[in-house]
Amino acid sequence: MKKLSVLVLLVQIAVVTCVSAQNRLQPGFNLQEYLDLLGVAGQQYDSLPPIEKPPVSPDYKFVYRSPVVGLFNRWALWVRNDRVAVIDIRGTTVDVPSWLENFYAAMVPATGSLTLNDSTKFEYQLASDPKALVHVGWLIGLGSLAPTLLTQIRAQYASGVRDFLLMGHSQGAALTILLRSHLHYLIQKGELPKDLVIKAYCSAAPKPGNLFYAYDYEFITRNGWAHTIVNAADWVPETPFSLQTLDDFNTTNPFHDVKSTLKKQPLPVRLYAGTIYRKLNNRSKKSQRTFEKYLGGLLSKLIRKSLPQYQPPTYVHSSNYMRAGSPIVLQPDEAYRQEFPDDPKKVFQHHGFRPYYSLAKRQYQPE
Template sequence: MNRAKTGLIVLLVFFSILSYKGVSQLEPGFSKIEYREMLKMAASVADTPWVIQRFIPEHFKLAYRSPVSGLENRWDLWIHKSQAIAAISIRGTTGSSVSWLENFYAAMVPANGSLRLTKTQSFEYQLAINSRAAVHVGWLMGLGYMAEGIQRKIDSCYALGFHDFYLTGHSQGGGISYLLTAYLRMLQKNGQLPEDIRFKTYSSAAPKPGNLYFAYDYELLTAGGWAFNVVNTADWVPETPLS
């Protein structure tokens, strides 16, 4: 085979890979198979001290684990083994008092604004359109510490051809996954993230992250089967904070 033919084959393979990665793989609607993978991600991060057996996702491979930040928050980036799909999994409550403090810090703050995290770090955020929307400040702080790193990884994955992302979390992580979903979708609306990125959210046993007006906005942002919260009716966590 001469050099010209070899070069042509390489180019065809290259463009076929680009074409494959540009095709959206995610579809709206609840999938038991998808949710099972999200649960395995939550178990793999061992988000509470009572998780003994760890499960490894069948179709995803762990690509990155963030350092612990803020109020004991951490997140993982998983990459699908055969498709151009990534998943961001938020860790839930740990056994530390600091992590539990994040849950109990349940004051409500506006869903749009600026949050001072440290003397040198502030978190500018927009999570809703409705000016009456409000969110749980503890979980907002958790998001604030992680948001920049998550956005950088999304940008890096997008540059490699990934346009589809699952967002997930269990318990406290589920509550934060609500806020993360709203944050990223509002970035898209404001032109700060590409419009062709597709986010699909599976929150698991998530507590209530905001007030009724935030819930209205969230339903609108994720309409059409792009976000779910799976709960056990005997679980008290999704009923909190009490209102």
């Protein structure tokens, strides 16, 4: 009888283990997963007409919505019926501070601290490469949301949840990218459990940081654990303004010591090439100073009207923004152009939930 009881117990454990394994998130782009997450994301925008909101799957249940913090940042927690938690970060709202967060595009190191107010200093690591840089406006958003995010993640973990889907559209996607990096390095430091399984869908995402940040992000999420979905007709993924100077290259490069190289050349070549080099180098650096002045220094003054105790950090002299994440490209076709024709008066014609939902559903159906 005892042997039979032990056998039954072992079978039960095996069944539970099998079910648990089946429920875990899988790497790779999953169309239905993405469409469902678009439906979840649409619920954060009360001002959207119903026709603009993708349907919400009955498999997802709303659990929590954070207070509005920072520059009108907010996120929501949902739980899928197979015990997968969904963190959805809201994108830009109609409020001025929310837009200022996007335009505040000076770059700062991907590891450091940011003083949000007199009592809150956000300590962060978003990359292991010291050359990695990120967008300071969206870093404010991440720092403002981090306390409630981490509280809810730990609460879900305590209830038995191990799998987390991260979702964001537009500004929310940029914040989701930074959050994914933040969680990775918290896990590395032992501040979050190592058995968390995290998958990210970043929809209509602008560029969150420089090339070295993108390298780091794509490495830590390699093998299909973070997707950036882009409508090729959408202008938002083309932002912020990007500029590459000679200072943005790796240390080992042919431009590092041009003067020494030119000294070995004949005088006419030395004079001509030296003149071209100085013009290109000086003009690109002048443009960088202009970007930093207007998208950093002047914007920080406007940011402080919403966050009076915010202390602007020291900016890095770079604007070499790059897209991050495994790309899922939605390529407009004739049917799409008929449904969503270009219209100069509708600048967000290709950026909303409907065009992304429509294209993805048509182009990425499993064969």
